[in-house]
Amino acid sequence: MKQLIQDIFVAVSLVFGFTSLVLLIADAPVLDAFKNIWLGSFASTMKFSQVLTVWVPLVLCSCGLLFTFRANLWNIGIEGQIIMGAIGGMAVLRMPGLENPALILSLSFVAAILGGGAWGLLAGLLKTRGGVHEIFGGLGLNFVAQGFILWLIFGPWKRPGIASMSGTELLPLKLWLSSPPGWRVAYAGLAIAITALILTWLFLYKSKLGLKLKAIGKNPRAAVLYDISPEGYYLLSIIIGGAFAGMAGFMQITAVYHRLIPAISSGYGYLALLLVMLAGYRIVPIPFLALFFAGLNVGSIQLPIVLQVDSTLSGVIQGCCVLSALFVLGMRQRRKQS
Amino acid sequence: MDVEFQHISKRFGSVQALSDVSLTAKQGTIHGLIGENGAGKSTLMKILTGYQAKSGGDILINGEKIALKTPDDAAQIGIGMLYQEPMDFPHLTVLENFSLGCPVLSRERFAASLKHLAFAFGFQLAPKRRVELLTVGERQQIELLRLIHCETSVLILDEPTTGISPAQKALLFPALKKLATEGMTILLVSHKLEEVASLCDEVTVLRHGNVTHHTYAPFRFPELLEAMFGAVPEQKEKPVARATGNAVLTMNNIQAGGERQGLELKNFSAKSGEIIGLAGLDGAGQATFLRLAAGLTIPEQGDMQLFSTKLPTSKKASRIAGKLQTVFLPADRLEEALFTDISLSEHFSLRDPKSSFWQKTETNRQRAAEAIKTFSIKGQYDDTADNLSGGNQQRLLLALLDPQSKLILLENPTRGLDIRSGQWVWEYLTQTLSPEACIIFSSPELDEILHYSDRILVFYDGDIVLNSLTAETDHGSVAAAMTGMRS
Numbered sequence: 001m002k003q004l005i006q007d008i009f010v011a012v013s014l015v016f017g018f019t020s021l022v023l024l025i026a027d028a029p030v031l032d033a034f035k036n037i038w039l040g041s042f043a044s045t046m047k048f049s050q051v052l053t054v055w056v057p058l059v060l061c062s063c064g065l066l067f068t069f070r071a072n073l074w075n076i077g078i079e080g081q082i083i084m085g086a087i088g089g090m091a092v093l094r095m096p097g098l099e100n101p102a103l104i105l106s107l108s109f110v111a112a113i114l115g116g117g118a119w120g121l122l123a124g125l126l127k128t129r130g131g132v133h134e135i136f137g138g139l140g141l142n143f144v145a146q147g148f149i150l151w152l153i154f155g156p157w158k159r160p161g162i163a164s165m166s167g168t169e170l171l172p173l174k175l176w177l178s179s180p181p182g183w184r185v186a187y188a189g190l191a192i193a194i195t196a197l198i199l200t201w202l203f204l205y206k207s208k209l210g211l212k213l214k215a216i217g218k219n220p221r222a223a224v225l226y227d228i229s230p231e232g233y234y235l236l237s238i239i240i241g242g243a244f245a246g247m248a249g250f251m252q253i254t255a256v257y258h259r260l261i262p263a264i265s266s267g268y269g270y271l272a273l274l275l276v277m278l279a280g281y282r283i284v285p286i287p288f289l290a291l292f293f294a295g296l297n298v299g300s301i302q303l304p305i306v307l308q309v310d311s312t313l314s315g316v317i318q319g320c321c322v323l324s325a326l327f328v329l330g331m332r333q334r335r336k337q338s
Numbered sequence: 339m340d341v342e343f344q345h346i347s348k349r350f351g352s353v354q355a356l357s358d359v360s361l362t363a364k365q366g367t368i369h370g371l372i373g374e375n376g377a378g379k380s381t382l383m384k385i386l387t388g389y390q391a392k393s394g395g396d397i398l399i400n401g402e403k404i405a406l407k408t409p410d411d412a413a414q415i416g417i418g419m420l421y422q423e424p425m426d427f428p429h430l431t432v433l434e435n436f437s438l439g440c441p442v443l444s445r446e447r448f449a450a451s452l453k454h455l456a457f458a459f460g461f462q463l464a465p466k467r468r469v470e471l472l473t474v475g476e477r478q479q480i481e482l483l484r485l486i487h488c489e490t491s492v493l494i495l496d497e498p499t500t501g502i503s504p505a506q507k508a509l510l511f512p513a514l515k516k517l518a519t520e521g522m523t524i525l526l527v528s529h530k531l532e533e534v535a536s537l538c539d540e541v542t543v544l545r546h547g548n549v550t551h552h553t554y555a556p557f558r559f560p561e562l563l564e565a566m567f568g569a570v571p572e573q574k575e576k577p578v579a580r581a582t583g584n585a586v587l588t589m590n591n592i593q594a595g596g597e598r599q600g601l602e603l604k605n606f607s608a609k610s611g612e613i614i615g616l617a618g619l620d621g622a623g624q625a626t627f628l629r630l631a632a633g634l635t636i637p638e639q640g641d642m643q644l645f646s647t648k649l650p651t652s653k654k655a656s657r658i659a660g661k662l663q664t665v666f667l668p669a670d671r672l673e674e675a676l677f678t679d680i681s682l683s684e685h686f687s688l689r690d691p692k693s694s695f696w697q698k699t700e701t702n703r704q705r706a707a708e709a710i711k712t713f714s715i716k717g718q719y720d721d722t723a724d725n726l727s728g729g730n731q732q733r734l735l736l737a738l739l740d741p742q743s744k745l746i747l748l749e750n751p752t753r754g755l756d757i758r759s760g761q762w763v764w765e766y767l768t769q770t771l772s773p774e775a776c777i778i779f780s781s782p783e784l785d786e787i788l789h790y791s792d793r794i795l796v797f798y799d800g801d802i803v804l805n806s807l808t809a810e811t812d813h814g815s816v817a818a819a820m821t822g823m824r825s
Contacts, residue, residue, distance in 0.1 A: 208687065208697050211680075215688055218677040224634065225675055226688045227660050231653075 007328045014324035019317050028309040036306050037314070041299030045182065052185035053256055054268070054294035055287075057082075057248035059193040061272035062279075062286045063200040064244025069281050070204060071237040072217035077123040077138025078245045078269035080145035081116040085246025086253050086264045087149060088115025090168070093175055093253070094157070101174045109250050116246020117239045119145065124238040128231040134238070150262055157260065167261035177255040186255040192247060201283050213237055245269060271297075274322040280329065293318060339400050339416065339491050339523055340364050341386070346395035348381055348547075355381045356547045359395070363492075363540075368514060368524040370538035372531070374566055374619065374782065377544040379527045383494050386525075387419050388412040399492075413439070418490035422497045424477035428470035432463050435480050440488045455483045459513045475506030482513070492523045499533055511537060529566075529619050531559060531821040563817045567784050579792060580768075583610040585646070586745050586776040587631055592640035596626035599800030603627075606795075606802070608776050610744065613768070615791030615808075616780035617816055622797035624780035625669075628747045631778065632666035633659035644745065665743045669750035669780075671731040676723040682706045682734060683719040689738045709737035714762075728754030736766055746771070748779035752786060764790055784820075788813060798822050 023030045041051050061078055068075035075081075089112035098104045119141060126137035154163040177186035204210035213233055216223045220230040252264050275293055279285040300314035341363045348356040356378045363369035371379050384390040386397065388406040396403050399415060406412050426435045437448045449465055456463050461479045469477055478498065485493060495514070499507050514537060518524050528534050534541060535557050543551035543565035551565030588607040594600055601623040608614055616624040629635035630642065633655030642649045644662045649655045668674040676685065683706035687697050706719035713733040717726050726734060732755060739746070746767065752760035767777060768790070781787050787794060794811060796804035796819040804811070804819040 206697060207695055208693075209695075211684055211687055211697050215677050215680060218679055219673075221673070222675050222677055224656050225660075225666060227657060227691075228688070229653075229657075 003332075007332065010331075011321075011324045011328045014327065015317065015320045018320045018324075019313070022313070022316050023309070026309060028307055033303065033307055033309055033313065036303055037296060037299035039299070040302045041295035046184070047298065049179075049183040049185045051291065051294045051298045052183075052190065054266075054297050055290050056185065056189040056193045056255070057251050057266075057268045058272055058275060058290040058294055059287060060196055060244050060248040060251070061269050062276050062290060063196045063283075064241035064248075065272055065276045066200055066204060066281065066283060066286075067213065067237045067244075068241040069276060070210065070213040070217050071234055073127075073234060073238060073241075074135045075120070075123070075138060075238060075241045076135045076273070077119065077141045077238075078241065078272065079265050079267070080138065080142040081119045081242040081245035082249040082252070082265040082269050083142075083145040083149050084119040085112040085116035085242075085249025086260060087145075087152065087249075088112045088246065089250040089253055090157075090260045093171060104175060105177070105254065108254065109247070112246040112250035113243045114246070116249060117243040120238040120240075120242020120245070121235060123242075124235040127238075128234055146262075149260065149264065153260060153262060165262060167257065167259045169259060171254075171258045175254065176258055177251075179255070186251070189251050189255050192251070196244060196247070197283065197287060204283065209236075271318065274318060278322050278325045280325075340398075341417075341492055341523055341525070342398040342401070343382070343386075344396045344398060346382065346385065346397070347393050348378075348385065348390070349393045354547055356385075356392075359544070359547070359549055361542045361549060361552065363523050363525050365523050366518055366521050367539040368518050368526055368537050370534040370541040371525060371527045371544065372529055372534055372541060372562065372566060373544035374529065376546075376782065377566075378547040379544055380496065381547075382544070383419065383496065383525065383527060386412065386492075386494065387417060413488070416489055416491035417494070418485035418488065418492070419494040419496065420478060420481055420485065420498055422500055424474060424481060426469055426477055426481060429468065431466050431468055432472070432480055433465035435469050436465075436484050436487070439484065451487055452483065455486060459483070459516075460509055473503070473506070475502035475510075478502060478510070479506070482510075486517070490522070492525070493517065494525045494527070496527045497529075498526070499528075499530065529821060531557075531562060532823060535559075559818070559823065560814060563814065563821070566821075567813070567817045580611045580613065580773050582612050582792075583774065586610050586612075586644070587778075588643045589630070590640055590642075592630065592637045592642065594626055594630055594635055594637040596629065596635055597621045597623060597800070599623065601626040601630070601797075601800050603802050606805070608745075608778060610774050610776050612793060613777045613791045614779070614793045614795060615787035616778065616795050616797060617784060617787050618780075618797030618820055620782065622820075623800045623802075624797050625749060626800075627795075627797070628666065628668075628749050628778065628780060631659075631745070632656060632664060632747050634666065662745070663740065663743045664745040664747065665739050666747040667732075667735050667739070667749065667751065669753050671728070671735060672724055675735055676731060678724040679722050681720045681722055682710070682715075682717060682726075685723060685734065685738060691740075709734070713737045713766075729756065729759045732759070732763060736763065741771055743771070744775055746775055746777045748777065750781055751779050752781070752783070760786075784813065784816060788816070796820055 020030045023033050040047060042048055061082065065075055065078065089108040092108040092111045093104060123134055123137045123141055126132040127134045153167055157168045159169045177188045179186045212228050215226065215228060216230050216233050223230055248268060249264065252266065253260060257264065271293060275286070275289050279289055296314040296317055300311045303309045303311050303313055343359055343361050346356055346359045359382060373379050381390065385392045388409045388411050397406060404415065433449060433452060436452045452465055463476065463480060469480065498510060514524060526534065526538060538555060540554050541557060541562065542549055543562060545566060545568065551562065553561065585607050586609060589603060590605045592601065592603050616627060618624050626635055630637060633649055636651050636655060644659055644664060647658065647662060649658060672678065683699070683702040686705045687702040703719050709715065710717065710719065713736060715730050715733045715737065717730055723731060723734065751763055755763065788808060791808050793807050794804065794816060795802050796816055798819065799822065804816065
């Protein structure tokens with residue numbers, strides 16, 4: 001216990017120390033910067049609700065990544081899976097002939113899951129059938145997905161008259177997920193994220209599937225002797241991971257941007273990778289860390305206006321968090337060994 | 339240079355790898371160092387080359403005590419080793435490999451030396467060829483020439499004939515003899531007795547970390563074999579022979595990759611009720627044989643039948659073998675059969691053949707708790723498998739084994755177990771499990787094989803060189819077959 005407190009202390013000091021150093025180099029007031037991030041994210045319900053709009057996709061992506069990490073897979077392809085989820089969802093939303101908004105949104109949700117899942121399956125097949133490591137396969141598929149979304153925005157789905165980086169035409173209001181009055185975050189988003197957390201917990205910790213994924217992650221050679229096929233479960237875990245990423249894509253188009261934009265993933269996939277590592281691949285810290293990361297993200301938006309500091313500072317802080325967490329974990333590992 | 343080991347001992351944790359080993363390799367001689375796997379040969383050589391520190395004793399070169407802290411120290415003195423697997427840089431050329439590790443000369447000087455040395459030993463080596471395109475034997479030739487060029491005066495060879503062709507062997511042996519007559523001290527580590535006999539002037543035998551024998555040429559094989567494998571054990575009471583039945587496993591014209599030489603075998607069949615012991619030195623083909631039978635290794639050629647069902651040559655083979663109640667317990671339990679960070683009760687959940695959505699924690703805890711009692715496993719149901727000792731890991735594997743299994747494949751079933759636990763394992767296998775099960779096991783302990791099996795297969799360099807009922811063979815013939823001597 002004493003060791004744990006010491007570890008946390010070391011990690012937190014590293015984060016603040018390094019971030020302060022960066023601020024000093026950038027000639028910015030250190031304390032004001034931290035204060036502004038705090039004010040920009042948690043000072044009002046409006047701001048806090050904005051933080052939650054980031055929290056939802058981060059939680060969804062993290063849940064997906066927990067499945068792949070459990071099987072010891074590095075699902076770098078999660079960014080592409082978010083994009084393909086968004087595209088799948090958007091394809092349904094643009095479909096003519098359907099009238100009932102609830103039905104359209106439900107179908108769109110399913111299509112987003114299928115889109116993300118299929119993109120995950122592709123990375124999985126590249127690994128199990130083609131022997132392509134999931135990191136390289138995923139990275140390649142991210143580029144393909146990025147190219148595909150640009151093609152759609154500038155080609156078949158462009159705004160009438162002009163194609164623009166700002167994305168496709170806004171969706172009709174009836175296809176926006178509704179949110180509480182004065183809030184930015186959608187009811188449905190919160191419900192989906194919380195359900196995702198509960199389901200992930202049940203599957204990973206209570207079901208046999210979770211145990212089998214863990215077994216494969218720990219020792220695929222031994223798994224064969226227990227009649228567990230590593231290939232099959234690799235595919236399953238990456239499909240589940242992709243499906244969660246697809247849900248995040250769905251939230252981005254129906255609750256945040258209300259259209260398809262080139263940067264629809266907002267980099268949340270990569271951010272979730274860091275987050276899950278920081279959480280030590282466990283589910284309990286995920287909602288809290290996601291809130292912290294989301295706060296940093298939203299809070300740093302006003303830094304350029306107030307302090308003339310670039311908003312990428314949040315990126316620096318996030319990077320520092322992960323590096324210091326990995327550092328402390330590494331130290332702990334070495335202590336254990338010696 | 340004379341190399342003298344005085345009272346060398348080496349401990350790894352609680353394991354005594356070498357105790358009080360003394361021997362002298364004289365200048366101008368070839369000194370053989372023989373013993374079975376794990377006898378301590380490699381450890382002794384690693385101490386001489388500075389890779390490992392000794393726990394006690396002294397090393398003397400020409401009567402002077404020396405300290406060997408790093409491989410570089412050893413190289414400075416002129417101690418060089420030719421490893422079993424070539425230790426070279428495959429992407430570099432022959433000449434580049436030859437030039438490494440020596441004082442830097444011009445490229446031309448190196449080229450000239452290489453040409454001169456290769457000619458002197460009758461080796462055909464193209465200086466510009468990339469080493470990865472060469473055979474193991476040729477790579478060994480480069481390494482040998484490099485060591486000679488670096489003025490090595492003590493040459494250690496570790497199983498030098500593994501993986502080289504007979505023609506290359508025919509070049510290597512005279513080269514070594516020539517080097518010895520020119521004043522080099524050569525230490526030859528081997529378990530191939532015929533080679534040792536044809537090359538060495540003196541032989542020291544190690545067994546369980548002790549020197550058990552030292553003798554000069556000409557050698558008497560029975561004497562060496564006894565020193566290597568121990569005295570012929572007195573007849574212990576043999577377990578009662580078991581009734582045999584139908585064919586369980588048949589193999590025809592199998593060719594498979596794996597280990598050093600792969601495995602080739604004409605035909606083989608095992609019947610229910612039989613206990614078959616697989617003898618052979620490490621890597622001779624037993625491991626491949628067991629994995630073939632378990633469907634884990636897919637043969638390149640030939641066909642296999644388990645209980646009259648043909649095994650497919652695809653990844654499905656292991657599943658089908660499992661469905662036919664074939665189980666495999668590998669020697670490296672934590673590497674191949676158990677999961678780190680996963681608890682005992684979770685292992686039972688994974689093993690449960692009935693599919694269910696939930697893990698059924700309570701049921702499996704009960705199962706684990708029962709197994710802990712029945713199999714006397716020292717541990718709790720929520721301990722992870724990697725926290726168990728080797729013996730308890732083996733007990734856990736036996737507890738996880740389906741008692742209805744019909745073909746039980748065991749790789750070194752008593753590895754890491756004390757004598758008591760080892761006997762307990764055999765009691766469980768032969769008395770608790772059904773007597774109709776066919777048991778095939780490999781073991782480095784010849785006594786274990788002779789005592790428990792009804793039939794013995796001896797593997798040597800990827801072939802089965804002896805297939806005999808235990809009653810019709812003896813300690814001497816099996817030991818001889820293991821070391822490649824034709825009877």
